[in-house]
Amino acid sequence: MARPGIESIRRQQLIDATLSVIETHGFQGATIGKIAAASELSVGIVSHYFGGKQGLLEATMRYLLSCLQQDASRLMASRPSNPRESLMAIVDANFSGVQTHAQSAKTWLAFWTQAMHSPELMRLQRVNERRLLSNLIFHLRQLMPPGPAQATAQTVAAMIDGFWLRAAMSEGRIEPDQAVALCKTYIDQAIQANNGASK
Amino acid sequence: MARPGIESIRRQQLIDATLSVIETHGFQGATIGKIAAASELSVGIVSHYFGGKQGLLEATMRYLLSCLQQDASRLMASRPSNPRESLMAIVDANFSGVQTHAQSAKTWLAFWTQAMHSPELMRLQRVNERRLLSNLIFHLRQLMPPGPAQATAQTVAAMIDGFWLRAAMSEGRIEPDQAVALCKTYIDQAIQANNGASK
DNA sequence: TTCAACAAATTGAACATTCATTCAATCCAC
DNA sequence: GTGGATTGAATGAATGTTCAATTTGTTGAA
Numbered sequence: 001m002a003r004p005g006i007e008s009i010r011r012q013q014l015i016d017a018t019l020s021v022i023e024t025h026g027f028q029g030a031t032i033g034k035i036a037a038a039s040e041l042s043v044g045i046v047s048h049y050f051g052g053k054q055g056l057l058e059a060t061m062r063y064l065l066s067c068l069q070q071d072a073s074r075l076m077a078s079r080p081s082n083p084r085e086s087l088m089a090i091v092d093a094n095f096s097g098v099q100t101h102a103q104s105a106k107t108w109l110a111f112w113t114q115a116m117h118s119p120e121l122m123r124l125q126r127v128n129e130r131r132l133l134s135n136l137i138f139h140l141r142q143l144m145p146p147g148p149a150q151a152t153a154q155t156v157a158a159m160i161d162g163f164w165l166r167a168a169m170s171e172g173r174i175e176p177d178q179a180v181a182l183c184k185t186y187i188d189q190a191i192q193a194n195n196g197a198s199k
Numbered sequence: 200m201a202r203p204g205i206e207s208i209r210r211q212q213l214i215d216a217t218l219s220v221i222e223t224h225g226f227q228g229a230t231i232g233k234i235a236a237a238s239e240l241s242v243g244i245v246s247h248y249f250g251g252k253q254g255l256l257e258a259t260m261r262y263l264l265s266c267l268q269q270d271a272s273r274l275m276a277s278r279p280s281n282p283r284e285s286l287m288a289i290v291d292a293n294f295s296g297v298q299t300h301a302q303s304a305k306t307w308l309a310f311w312t313q314a315m316h317s318p319e320l321m322r323l324q325r326v327n328e329r330r331l332l333s334n335l336i337f338h339l340r341q342l343m344p345p346g347p348a349q350a351t352a353q354t355v356a357a358m359i360d361g362f363w364l365r366a367a368m369s370e371g372r373i374e375p376d377q378a379v380a381l382c383k384t385y386i387d388q389a390i391q392a393n394n395g396a397s398k
Numbered sequence: 399t400t401c402a403a404c405a406a407a408t409t410g411a412a413c414a415t416t417c418a419t420t421c422a423a424t425c426c427a428c
Numbered sequence: 429g430t431g432g433a434t435t436g437a438a439t440g441a442a443t444g445t446t447c448a449a450t451t452t453g454t455t456g457a458a
Contacts, residue, residue: 044434045435
């Protein structure tokens, strides 16, 4: 008979193995064989649970996105409702937890590349991007006029992506602290530059 | 006998075809067969002139880097020696010419991904990154103390990468003008925030 | 000028490898 | 014993590389 929860266990096993293999061998080198070996399962199991390689890759990206969203929710909940502090929490969330590890950074870059030619991955990517931008604008809007708020939000989003990219490229260690500090410095500069402009 | 210059013509033909195919089919879909078809040459010619697919890809990235450097040199030469204007020229260079087209943006992203597992491509990438950072710091150093100059340079570099990433992701058109404007706004904010701090 | 020899340039079919998928056989908990 | 869970060898498709054959342009002697 079916053991309870065996399906979710196997799915997570395969997703973890996929992340590990992509980090080690890159997106191109992530073959079913290597993923199966890393998960200590067989190659056939992938088709059984995910319908094929593409399904596994999409599930893996969904997992990464959900981790990001959880980090964000957790950090937003534990902060005061001060707009500036909320912005800082958003920055922290985008560099905390899974995102700061080289494994995730490389995998994100791989998925970004892949997403450009996969409608479903692209859709997931856009949803995530929209959410980040909306959150930033919502809080910035309480500190500056609409125009600068929009511009600042897009700049912060670009900075976050840029630092992720550098994190993925730098082979050894990443400096998430430095990236976070630079983002926060920019936000304060933007607030200062636009302070009292209209309000 | 050998016709003079035929080799450089063929090499450029293949590099152009590679860029075109990557833009259309993605990095994974860029097969020798498609590249050969796009260049209206045969598959064997690739090994003849580049030793293999990997050699062609490295040559293509070298070509993109040289285009970038040419754009930078051209824009730097036609500007006054004012430090602020020089910084603006660097920003312009990084969004001008080849870089602003969707073709190049997608290809850059593909190469970034590929570079993470190719020592030679990684080396090329690092050299380019170092040059950008050095240039930024050199000019910023004349407008603010060393610490902020370093921080601002890294932030600008991250912003540039981030906007490139968005350019690659955004399907239809890119707004290089907007990206340039946001980068310049940030630079002015940074100058203002650190003005007279030490100097 | 013409033509034949020559060599570089180019071709593309054949080959070898890699990889995702399939599915009949096996395993294992109940 | 039963049925879901799992296996992994077989299969076929895709792709990079090779290299013998062919084409193309040049040279120099007649």
